[in-house]
Amino acid sequence: MTEYRIQGNTGEWEVVIGLEVHAQVTSESKLFSGSSTGFGAEPNSHVSLVDAAMPGMLPVPNRECLRQAVRTGMAINAQINRWSRFDRKNYFYADLPQGYQISQLYHPIVGEGEIEVTLNEKDPDSVVKTIGIERIHVEQDAGKLMHDQHPTMSFVDLNRSGVALMEIVSRPDMRSPQEAGAYVKKLRSILRYVGSCDGNMEQGSMRADVNVSVRKPGGDLGTRTETKNVNSIRFMMQAIEYEAQRQVDLIESGGAVVQETRLFDANKMETRSMRSKEDAHDYRYFPDPDLLPVELDDAFLEECRASLPELPDAKRARYESLGLTAYNAAVLTAEAETAFWFEDLLAEGVDAKQGSNWLMSELFGALNKLGKTLDESPVSPKQAAELLRLVADGTISGSISKQVFEIMLETGQAASAIVEEKGLKQTSDTGAIEAEIAKIMAANEDKVTEYRSGKDKLFGFFVGQTMKAMQGKANPQIINDLLKKALG
Amino acid sequence: MSVDKDTVNKIARLSRIAISDAEADKMVGELNGILAWVEQLGEVDVTGVEPMTAVIPNTLRLRDDVVTDGDVRDKVLANAPAKEGSFFGVPKVIE
Numbered sequence: 001m002t003e004y005r006i007q008g009n010t011g012e013w014e015v016v017i018g019l020e021v022h023a024q025v026t027s028e029s030k031l032f033s034g035s036s037t038g039f040g041a042e043p044n045s046h047v048s049l050v051d052a053a054m055p056g057m058l059p060v061p062n063r064e065c066l067r068q069a070v071r072t073g074m075a076i077n078a079q080i081n082r083w084s085r086f087d088r089k090n091y092f093y094a095d096l097p098q099g100y101q102i103s104q105l106y107h108p109i110v111g112e113g114e115i116e117v118t119l120n121e122k123d124p125d126s127v128v129k130t131i132g133i134e135r136i137h138v139e140q141d142a143g144k145l146m147h148d149q150h151p152t153m154s155f156v157d158l159n160r161s162g163v164a165l166m167e168i169v170s171r172p173d174m175r176s177p178q179e180a181g182a183y184v185k186k187l188r189s190i191l192r193y194v195g196s197c198d199g200n201m202e203q204g205s206m207r208a209d210v211n212v213s214v215r216k217p218g219g220d221l222g223t224r225t226e227t228k229n230v231n232s233i234r235f236m237m238q239a240i241e242y243e244a245q246r247q248v249d250l251i252e253s254g255g256a257v258v259q260e261t262r263l264f265d266a267n268k269m270e271t272r273s274m275r276s277k278e279d280a281h282d283y284r285y286f287p288d289p290d291l292l293p294v295e296l297d298d299a300f301l302e303e304c305r306a307s308l309p310e311l312p313d314a315k316r317a318r319y320e321s322l323g324l325t326a327y328n329a330a331v332l333t334a335e336a337e338t339a340f341w342f343e344d345l346l347a348e349g350v351d352a353k354q355g356s357n358w359l360m361s362e363l364f365g366a367l368n369k370l371g372k373t374l375d376e377s378p379v380s381p382k383q384a385a386e387l388l389r390l391v392a393d394g395t396i397s398g399s400i401s402k403q404v405f406e407i408m409l410e411t412g413q414a415a416s417a418i419v420e421e422k423g424l425k426q427t428s429d430t431g432a433i434e435a436e437i438a439k440i441m442a443a444n445e446d447k448v449t450e451y452r453s454g455k456d457k458l459f460g461f462f463v464g465q466t467m468k469a470m471q472g473k474a475n476p477q478i479i480n481d482l483l484k485k486a487l488g
Numbered sequence: 489m490s491v492d493k494d495t496v497n498k499i500a501r502l503s504r505i506a507i508s509d510a511e512a513d514k515m516v517g518e519l520n521g522i523l524a525w526v527e528q529l530g531e532v533d534v535t536g537v538e539p540m541t542a543v544i545p546n547t548l549r550l551r552d553d554v555v556t557d558g559d560v561r562d563k564v565l566a567n568a569p570a571k572e573g574s575f576f577g578v579p580k581v582i583e
Contacts, residue, residue, distance in 0.1 A: 028553050035558030043574035044564055048557035052564045064553035092504055094578040146575070147582045154582070155575035158564070282502055292548040293541050 004176030006214065008248045014217040015244040016224075017180050017210065018172035019236075021187060022165045023072075023197040024141065024205035025065045031140055031164035032059030032102065039203055043157040051162040053097035058290055061086075065164035066294060068196035069109050069138050070304045072166060075194045075311055076133055078113025082296045084137075086288045094156055095143040103167075105285045108137035109294060115190070116313060117182045131183050132171030141165050166197065172211065172221070177237035184208060184233050185334075189312050192336035207231045210264075212243045213257070222247070223257040227264050227271050239264040243271045315339055322352040328360055337374050341381055348385030351392065358388060362402065366409055378409050387415035400424050400472050428475045430482060436469040437462075437486050451487055462487065489527060490520045 006013040027037055033050035050057040073080050085107040088100040113133040120126040143161035147154050168187065174180045188199040188206060199206050208231075213224035227243060230236045242264075247257050262271040310318070312333045319329035333339050345355045363384065367377060387408065391401045396419055407418045419425055427433070440462065441448050451458040466479050491499075496515045500507045507515065561574060570577035 029551075029555045029557075033558075034551065034554065034556030036555045042561070044561045044576070045574070046558045047564050048560065049564065050557070060549060060551045062553050063550035066550070090502075094576075094581050145581065147580065149575075150572060150577065150580075152580055153570065153572065153577040154580050155572060156578055157575060282498075284502065292546060294548055 003217075004178070005217070006244055006248050008252050010252055012217060013214045013244070013248045014219075015175060015177075015240065016172050016213045016215060016221060017174035017176075017240055018224075019170045019174070019180060019183065019211070020209040021168040021170075021184065022141075022207050022209070023168060023191055023199070025068045025138070025164035025166055026195060026197055027062060027064045027068065027164055029062055030162040031062055031065050031138065033162055035162070037163050041159055043155075044159065046159040047161065051097070051158055053099070059102060059288075061291070061294070062164065065138060066109065066296075067300070067304055068164075068194075069136055069166050070296065070301065071194050071308055072168075072191065072196045073110030073113060073136055074305055074308055075190050076113035076115050078133060078136065079111035080296070080301065081107065081109055081111055082301075083107065083293055084109040085293045086291045087285045088288045089139075089283045089285055091283055093142070094154060095145050095158075095161070097143070097158065097161065101140055101142065102288055102291070103139035103285075104137035106287075107293075108135040110136035115183065115186055117179065117186050119178055119182050129173075129179065131173045131179075134169045134171055136166050136168050139165050139167060172213075172224075177240040180210070180240055181233045181237050184236065186312075189334060189336060193309055193311055193339070195309075201232050204231060208236055210236055210239055210243075212240055212247070214244050214247045214251070222251075223259050225257065225260055225262050225271075227262045228274070230264050235264055235266050238266075238269055239271055242269060246271065312336075312339070319352070319356070324352060324356050328356045331360060332356060341374050341377075344381035345385055345388075348382055350385045350388050354388055354392060355385075358384070362405055366405070370409070378412060379405070383408060383414060390415055390419060394426060394475065395419065396424055397426050397472060397474075397476060399467075400426065403472075424473060426475050427470065427473050428478050430478060433466065433470060433474050433479060433482050434486070436466055437482055440465045440469065441486065448487065459483070459487070489523050491516060491523070 004015060006015065024037075025031075029035060030037055030048075030051060033048045035048040035051055036046045038046060048057075050059060070080055084104060086102050087105045089103045089105065090100040092099055112135070115131050115133060117129050117131050118126040119129075141160050141163040143156055143158040145154050145156055149155050170183065174183060184206075188197075188201075191197040191206075192199050197205060201207065207229050210227040210230055211224045212227065213222040215222045225243060225247070227239050230239055243262070250257060261274045263274055264271050316329045316333040319332060320326060324332070331338070332342050342355065342359060345359065346352060363374075363377065363379070367374065370378075372378075387401060387404060390396045390404075391398055396404065400419075404415050404418050404424060407413060407422075408415060411418075444462075444465075447458055447461065451462075462483050463476070463479055466483065467474060467476070470479075493512050493516050496512050496519065497507070500512070500515075565571050565574075565576065568576050
């Protein structure tokens with residue numbers, strides 16, 4: 001891949017990027033309380049006395065949240081720490097009723113791992129880069145503040161307060177906005193495969209803190225800034241681009257980058273300083289005395305490992321070994337939603353190549369036209385498999401199958417019922433076909449003469465005419481054979 | 489280990505506790521007294537001793553992932569100094 005460089009007045013600059021991704025853990029209840037994690041509920045209805053930090057309330061960890069963090073760690077080949085511990089991160093803010101966030105600073109549950117990233121996952125020749133993951137720890141989310149509802153007050157909704165997050169901290173291994181984008185896409189794909197996070201950035205279940213610094217290529221690391229809470233891949237790439245350029249301009253005009261927290265303004269497409277107090281980051285971490293250390297036993301770890309699904313990279317390799325093109329294998333495995341749909345199709349006994357070609361051209365094309373996602377597909381894998389079987393066993397031709405599929409999309413009818421009702425079965429009735437061929441030859445004597453005098457290309461014309469006369473229902477192989485015989 | 493007046497003022501600020509200058513002076517003495525007292529533990533040789541996490545042998549209890557709590561909005565909001573509808577109200581905080 002070509003290196004991403006910023007052209008400054010003093011030469012080229014290299015961008016160094018590290019990401020802290022906050023992923024909301026998929027669970028029914030919160031990390032330390034039994035209240036619901038459901039999105040979009042009445043304000044402050046999914047809040048227990050624990051989440052509101054009433055005096056005397058004690059946290060009890062949710063096993064499922066720890067399990068999901070461990071499974072995620074296993075999916076990125078990370079070291080799993082059998083012994084970890086929760087710490088208190090102390091700061092005051094209106095969305096944090098405890099006055100501290102329960103997090104894991106010193107002993108995270110997951111240690112070093114890595115993710116393989118391709119810049120263009122759909123291009124099999126794209127360069128693969130390994131991005132290091134430093135750690136994954138588990139922590140509480142904060143509540144939500146609303147500033148625009150009242151002239152003098154901010155409103156606080158604690159429904160999100162205490163929901164479990166995984167903070168996935170990368171190494172500063174990325175060198176361009178594109179690499180950072182590819183990393184988040186791959187990470188999201190893995191989380192969705194594992195089922196530990198829905199990866200829904202619009203609803204805020206995945207957001208990134210973006211660390212950016214610039215340096216002369218190969219030089220010492222520069223001072224970094226951290227842009228907080230970026231909630232889309234596109235915004236993240238824009239924020240990196242803007243922030244790197246800002247730092248280069250600043251340094252070249254004789255200034256220095258200040259290590260600080262910044263915000264990305266998506267309307268103005270710029271980052272700006274949060275102007276926090278200088279000691280706002282003095283979190284005075286210490287082990288949470290309300291919680292014993294987390295100790296994971298063999299049975300727990302064994303279950304985590306056994307319940308992991310086949311992951312995107314392994315699946316892609318397997319699909320290629322089934323005869324799929326590298327492109328098809330990459331597209332079908334990039335998103336869990338697509339991969340699981342295709343798996344369901346295979347489970348119905350559909351041939352992998354036939355199924356993948358159909359899914360990528362016919363189904364994707366139809367969904368595109370309808371403006372629907374795969375989850376909203378009017379045709380299920382089971383229904384699709386029936387259609388594909390009818391093609392595979394010669395009951396209907398490929399071209400008729402497109403017609404049948406159209407009707408399936410509109411009516412939801414089963415393929416075999418449509419074929420039966422409309423009389424679309426492919427015919428191998430040689431008598432009927434021969435009769436049509438005779439008619440066509442009589443009507444096109446000039447073309448028959450031309451063909452016989454060597455204009456081979458006209459063969460296709462006769463095939464087309466015959467198929468048309470048979471209303472698409474004739475077996476193409478039989479048409480070919482009979483035409484060759486008749487035309488001599 | 490000891491603290492000076494600047495440190496005391498900083499800790500007070502981070503903890504959102506207002507203290508007067510005279511109180512800060514007094515605190516320096518009191519906190520240093522406490523630190524010195526705790527520091528006596530440094531006389532014990534703990535080489536090779538695992539840090540103790542609980543007084544009695546105990547393991548962390550974990551919950552199953554089921555919804556058993558919540559839906560107590562009125563209780564949660566009951567003691568709030570200010571509320572508006574279903575929300576807590578706090579002095580406007582905006583970056």
